[in-house]
Amino acid sequence: MLGLSLIVFVVVVAVAAPLLAPYDPNDQSAMLNFGARAAPSLLHPFGTDRMGFDVLSRVIYGAPTALAVGLGAMLVASVIGVVIGGLSGYIGGLSDELMMRFTEFFLVIPVFIVILAVVRLFGIIVVGTWAERIPHINLMTIIVLLGLFGWPPIARITRAEFLRLKQMEFVEAARCIGATRRDIVVRHILPNAMPSLVVIIAIGIGGAILAEAMVSFLGFGDPKAVSWGQLLYFNYESLKVAPWASIAPSMAIFITVLGFNLLADGLSDAFNPRLKQ
């Protein structure tokens, strides 16, 4: 319940960001008025940071970015992971072997180095093309890359579930009444594999949010996106003189990632029939 409450809280903050934030996220008027790194006050409840941004507003506007990263990356990862894992588990044989080796190949790739390199390359390639007009193209790239490299665990769980479920009696029954392979997979096996998948996806969302924060913290984030990782990057060196600017985004990351991890834990318990008994 706590996990769900935290996530609902983050989602509400993200959706209502324009209503909740006291300032525009790009408002640097504090800097222009000699008020950067100001301690928390009534005017700025979380203080201002080195760049003169209102920390509370940036933290609030960071929520939609975090959710977009978490949900977007896991959407991409889930689609790839479920398709590859499902086919691998259901078809079996040589296809299974090949697809699992392919999955393992992705597991050993140093994801961060690839992301940093691709973000840099992509930033150069899109210059002067139609792709450049896509808002937050850098952030989108990070989301897609996190998804492209985040699917192997999902594929392995999906495969394991499909291997188990395809031997079950209800699947046999479906075959006997003449259900097509597509129906068996989509309407019988997949829904029954969902409990395990939802858990790993929930964990993955938290991981993706953390990963984006790390990419931004390394200075490779989207300069135009409001991201908690970037907030940390710009303020960690002022930790001793303006701790509020680092603590607030850190807490936001902590709450969100904790929420998704607790949710995954809760879902795992909820779907466990032994615990129900």
Next chain:
Amino acid sequence: MPIKQNRRNFLKTVGATSVALGVLPHQAQAASPFFKLYMMIPNNQPARMIWGTLAAQQISKLGVDVISSFVPFTVIAPRRTTGQGKTYPEGGWDAYLERYYYNSITPVPSNLFSSKAFPPAGQNFYYVDDPQIDKSLEDYGSSLDAKARMDAIHRFEKRWYDIQPMTILFYPRDVIAVNPKLKGFTATTFNPVFFPDPENWEIEGQGDNATSAFASWAPPSNLIPMYTIGYNESNIFGPVYNRLYEYENWETKKVVPGLALSHTMSADGKHWVIKLREGVKWHSGEDFTAKDVKFTWDTIMNKAYASPFQAAFVEVFGTTDAYKITGPHEITVDLPKFTILFENWLMTAMQVMPEHAYKDIKPEQLRGHPANTWLGTYTVKLSNGKTYTARGGIGTGPWKATGQDPTRKAYKFEKNEHYWKKTPGNVKTFFVVNISGSDSVLSALKAGEIDAHDPMYDIGSLVSTIDPSWGKVHSFDSYKWQHVCYNLKHPVFGTGVDTPLGKKDPSRAAEAAAYVRLAFSHAMPREQIVKEIAAGYGEPGTVPMPYTAPEYDHEMLKPIAYDMDLAREYMTKAGYTY
């Protein structure tokens, strides 16, 4: 199939809601930006990233679509050097930020802003190509009369102030924290004139055999003096080499003999006879002679070596026929015309390289050679038939290079016990270590791992966190400036041909470009940047001239007002309508 229909409807609803609410954060964009500007912000220093982001945002408030990106300087350097003035989408650049300075204490703006110094042979990466600037620099550089020189440099400053080829944001004061037990730390670092100078350091309580470490933020690209333009590099190679003339200390900035003992100059400033110091030995044990000076100048003048100083050397000497050896320790120079660069830059700022050690290294091999990388060893044949194995550059300086440890990001030095000058310090082993981050460097200082650091760390805002028990704070006039520079071949803010005014009247294109740059300049909140980001350590910027230099015309150079209305007025003058 009611279930499928419901699912589809559900997905449609979720999709529409997501779009309506905006899953991704939105940024307000000008309805129709006047033009696009790509700004590269070096990602190696958070403070600069902050004012870079602020600068980008301020320019965007004028209706410009500023696309900023955080990039390492290794991305910027090739774009500006080989871009041939191309814009960013064409593989060149539009705008970026940097901290810059002249390569000598006496300002030599012609090296950076003369139209004769375009890359790759020169350092006018910005393509400043203004006849009035050229004329003033020519007059400044070629006048023997000090007053005429001062008038010329003031004309340069005035012209710059009027057309703002780049936006000078501020003049930083260098803030450096050192080990309180360290005595003799009297200078900031400055390429290539001032280095850590550890031969003068005395560390209390360490007897006669002290070990010391100096932190430098960025790792070097080159360690052969003629290839280096950053003080992240001169911090390392500087203590190894000597120059013909050197500066006594940062406070007096007085020139004293180095490898040259004295010189004579003819009345017209063209004929020079330089007497070199005798008895000086290279670290290899070989004698220093006039051949080494000639070899250094020949090598830099040789285009095959692609030194960024080549254009400036050509401006001074014309050809290699301008100088000749007239004795083992004497060199005679006949300049095509008098130039201030010879005495105030070439002789005081350029290190002398060893002929016997470097002459056999081919141009295409030099950048990858251990003399430049300090990785591995190489053997040098000496005139007495013996050999010397070097682990880095070979100089005549107070410190011998003993190689690089890439895993520890450290460069090691041993004191040159046969140095030609007596030095007071007790440090016998010295390290330059690469540490990234202001917080990290202060932690290293607190832990006793380093004794001092270079000013790149911008620790101004963290001074209040330094306890006197582990850190003593020094502050120096830096002789540097922070700027936003523009590619002056850009069709809008460079040549102006694509501005509305430039299109309407091509003869006024340059004027229109200047209006755009003036608009950018007035959009910069310089005082706020100094106070809020640099913690008050600096002065608002106007022109590329050290704020404390005698050449800075304080009477004429009034602070540039932060005034968005005025900035928009300038944009309007360039033909843009709001």
